Amino acid sequence: MQTSVTFKNLDPSDHIKNYIVEKLNRFDKYLHNPGEANVVLSVEKFRHTAEVNITGDRMTINGKEETEDMYSAIDMVLDKLEKQIKKGKQKVRDRRSNKGKAKTVMGGAGPVEREGERRVMVQNIEYKPMDVDEAIMQMDLVEDSFLVFTNARSDRVNVLYRRKDGNYGLIQPNP
Incomplete structure (x- = not known):
């Protein structure tokens, strides 16, 4: 995953950058194509903010967390992003699996929906x-x-x- 890290009101640290890159690499198993991550780390008084934007596989996922510790903010935002990615991938799987189940009366693959027409769903049944x-x-x-x-x-x-x-x-x- 291509990662860019931006520091605001914080001294750039290779240790934090390597920590983020290492944690973001675990998302590669969820993305089929190479993803792009933009990370913004900022400090305002006692608030440490981590904001991450991931783009890949026709999805854009954003997350932001504030805590008193930068590492915990990074961990929390990455956990949040992981849930969002899994949810998005599950939606795609659900949509794809439903395509084969619904058939129209005309023999097509899916519900018919046009202006002025009604939606028709055909259910396949077993009969004995x-x-x-x-x-x-x-x-x-x-x-x-x-x-x-x-x-x-x-x-x-x-x-x-x-x-x-x-x-x-x-x-x-x-x-």
Whole structure:
């Protein structure tokens, strides 16, 4: 990671700079591409401030901490940045994993969202062969509004649904 350290109202110290560079190198395992870190260390009376800005992998992460000790301020801000990086990477993973799960009615990969259209999410389900009586018992157990199953007699996909009057309806394809 490319690191630049700026000292304000503080004598530049190689020991502090090496400490920061060593601590920032642990973030390389989270970033796929080389990152860039800008560190500003400042002292005002008894307040020691460490401000770190990291740019890399299409993310910009900022953190700032104030304490009475410079080393503790550095440690605290780096812990805060590590949490932010992990959270950002997890968001990317979650978005990528959801792409494959959602499918549209038209056969695309994801929800359809255009002006004037509705959003359609398709859920893939497993269905097993059973007769209509068994499907009714299954619906009573789960209390769903519909059930998709393969009719054991016709080997075709059927949909059993609960009507508003409490009875059941069956949708089946023509033979």
